[in-house]
Amino acid sequence: MKQRPDGTLEFEPRACLACHGQTTVPGRQACPSCGGSGNGPRGGKGKCKACYGFGQEPDFAHPVPCVPCEGAGRVMETEGDTLPREIWETLPLRVYRVEREQTWNEAYLGMGCIYSVTDYGSAWSADDDNRLLAMVRETAHLPQVCQVYAEGRPCQHVAIVVTRDGYAVKVGWAGSGDVTRDGVTERALAR
Numbered sequence: 001m002k003q004r005p006d007g008t009l010e011f012e013p014r015a016c017l018a019c020h021g022q023t024t025v026p027g028r029q030a031c032p033s034c035g036g037s038g039n040g041p042r043g044g045k046g047k048c049k050a051c052y053g054f055g056q057e058p059d060f061a062h063p064v065p066c067v068p069c070e071g072a073g074r075v076m077e078t079e080g081d082t083l084p085r086e087i088w089e090t091l092p093l094r095v096y097r098v099e100r101e102q103t104w105n106e107a108y109l110g111m112g113c114i115y116s117v118t119d120y121g122s123a124w125s126a127d128d129d130n131r132l133l134a135m136v137r138e139t140a141h142l143p144q145v146c147q148v149y150a151e152g153r154p155c156q157h158v159a160i161v162v163t164r165d166g167y168a169v170k171v172g173w174a175g176s177g178d179v180t181r182d183g184v185t186e187r188a189l190a191r
Ligand SMILES: [Zn+2]
Pocket: 016, 017, 018, 019, 020, 021, 022, 023, 024, 066, 067, 068, 069, 070, 071, 072, 073, 074
């Protein structure tokens, strides 16, 4: 996908993940161990160890058209796809430091949280916002498009909320006030 100059996204076709662009997937045949019942050798329901109780196994000799891409091998990107790194790098990052513990919402990835880290105070005591910004910028935890885009528009910024026991990477929407609700004061602004 590409980002247009106005910030909106242009989705493009990509390889289908179900068939890896191959257009077909293996067919299915009855499991030879249980004859398709899924039951174990002594009749235990769903206890066949060969097919884990499904009663079927892949038939590589007889491929069938892939359903998600309807045999095309390619599908359009969607908002459920991972945001490309080059677009992630265009989102502004901000560090907020709040003297409290992580909230339940932050620790268990609730509303607006992309990911959170429990570091027992490392980020808090290091007091090095630039290093933290670089770490989050280079993160492997890239969000799904729908986490940072709403109605085709990117979020205003990504907030790194540092607390006494860790930090949460959250989405800041213009006017939502969700990252300033707890009396958060902004310490650093990157880009
Ligand atoms: Zn496919």
